[in-house]
Amino acid sequence: MQQDLLISRLRDGNEQAFERIYELYSRSLYGIIYSIIRDEAVSEEILQDVFLKIWHEAPSYDPEKGRFFTWILNIARNASIDRLRSKEYKNSQRNVHEEYFSDIMESGNQTSGKIDAIGLQKYIDILGPMCKKLIDLLFFKGFTQKESAQKLQIPLGTVKTRNRMCINKLRANVIR
């Protein structure tokens, strides 16, 4: 209920509500963007655009169609993927489909130390290879069940339940 009130205030153009929303979601969306972009400066830029879009388009958010988090998650994913597909990115950067969020650890990348390395590593360890891939495709990249099933070469009918198991593992360690 608190959440609903906050979102309705945001839709009314209340700046305090916007700040609170930023506090609640900015880190998560930053992670989504970064997992796709893999460049800190560009990710920051996109994050700003995403929150401006959230601010401007909040009145068009329809709670009947889904969660607020899902709505802003979509905005972040689309903005990132759009950027990846843009001209300036195409040549120099890697393909979005070939990497998983968990690779950020393995690549020992340029942002060393900044990432919540311990936390992330903990999740990666818990999830195991299949869950990492499944969550990456469905959650971080917004693939459909069918696309994910093809990508991972698993039966379509198992995607939902496998994913459910993966999230349960995650929740067991997140929710105290």
Place this chain on the structure above:
Amino acid sequence: MNTEEFIASGILELYVYGVLPETENRVITKHLKQYPEIRTEVEEIEQALMELSGAVAPENPEHLLQSIKEKLSARPLAELSARKRSNWFTYTGWAASVILLVGLFFLFDQNRKLEESLEETRNRNIQLEVRIADARNNAEKTRRLLDILRDKNILKVPLEGQEAAPEAYAAAYWDKEKNVTYIDALGLPDPPEGMVYQIWSLKMAPLTPTSMGLLDDFETDENKIFELSNTNISEGFGITLEPEGGSETPTLERLYALGVVSS
């Protein structure tokens, strides 16, 4: 509905991911409102996913909030301008109506003014016609006067100013054949209010005056030439100032002009 089975199906995770078709999303949203356990489940899934994605973030991006906030003012302004636009349309509509009305009134007024000026022109035309007629009359009179002056049968009798008005003078033009006498009274002063000039035909011995008539409308007659019938065998002519309507006998104290016919 069996909420446990529904939760266990794994559809709620896909719901939070946003990878389901819209129709399915709407159904789940309804369940969410109806069943608190489903709502709790969704909130926990969401929480876990936020934790996971937050862990991927290079850092907590608090430092970006300020620069984002500086760009926020755009939205209320955008709404305002949208509202303004709709207002603009409304105003345009009203403005068009007002302009149309003003235009109609303008045309109406123009028409009225044209009619007025047409009426004025008509009046002026009538006045001009009257003046032309007057001028023709005057010209006619003048021509006739010239004819009279040139007529060999007409006798001119100068009438000298008398004691009552030494500066005054007049003349009588007598057409004996037509029994008409013309009095040129240009040299007489305008008669005072309530008085009128009366013309007398005179016989000398003994002095017998016979009234020939009054110079009516003296002031308004421009030529001051008056035509009077005269059947008398006149030996002289006199002009006296008499009360309005004339007198039986001339008032000699107010004899203005007098002249004798030289035979």
